[in-house]
Amino acid sequence: MLNLKRLMTSAFACVMATSAPMMASADESTMEKIINSGEISIAVQTQGPPISFIDKNGERTGLAVEMARTFADDMGVELVIKDYDWKGLIPALTSGKVDFIAADMTPTAKRHMQMLFTEPAFYSEVVVFAKKGLDLDSWKDLNSGDYAIGAAQASSYADQAREKLPEAELKAYAGATPQVVQSVLGDRVQAGVSDRAALATFLKQNDELEIIGTLNKEPLGFAVRPDSIHLLLALNNFLRLIEHDGRHQELLDYWWNSTDWEADHK
Structure with a gap:
């Protein structure tokens, strides 16, 4: 019986040792895809200015879109924007169709059961x-x-x-x-x-x-899949950086705290 226990313990240790690298790889899989493809994709609901909408020139823009665009520019990758209605945002993320949700989404406990939220992007x-x-x-x-x-x-x-x-x-x-x-x-x-x-x-x-x-x-935040820890940390780091260098406040003042954006986009 003792030898059997030792054998089972040894086998369990081997499984954990071999699965640990796989777990770490899964955590970074989304970021690896972004790096390899040179693209980062977001889910938006392009029906609600000033968060996300199509402007007079036929371009997608808005607070969430421009924050995501700034993030993509800082990373040196192309931003791919995919439109969904509100109830389609979470399924688009969890099914792997997009890398993160860029919307005015509240990080409720129920939503946290399906995905991870960044620090508040705005309120x-x-x-x-x-x-x-x-x-x-x-x-x-x-x-x-x-x-x-x-x-x-x-x-x-x-x-x-x-x-x-x-x-x-x-x-x-x-x-x-x-x-x-x-x-x-x-x-x-x-x-x-x-x-x-x-x-x-x-x-x-x-x-x-x-x-x-x-x-x-x-608070309102962006959301990633539970396995996208590297991307989550990168987004949080980005939010801290733009808050520190003033770009965050500039975006808020233009899109969120005023209607200044209307003169340029409506």
């Missing part, structure tokens, strides 16, 4: 908006079966609406914020939930819309 303020004249004292007054709330499908905005307005009817839209805004304007829902920055242009274009209140402020 969002989740707000409730509606047409003027709704005559509410607070966004909390919407927590009633008499109201319907719109939010992007499979988004943290929808999660926030469910959590803080559970009595209201929730309508989820695959078209993200633009479709939610149109539903509010078309009276298909009484209010919508989205990010303040994403709403800035719509509020500027539609005097009849207003923000009722803030539900939450939350």
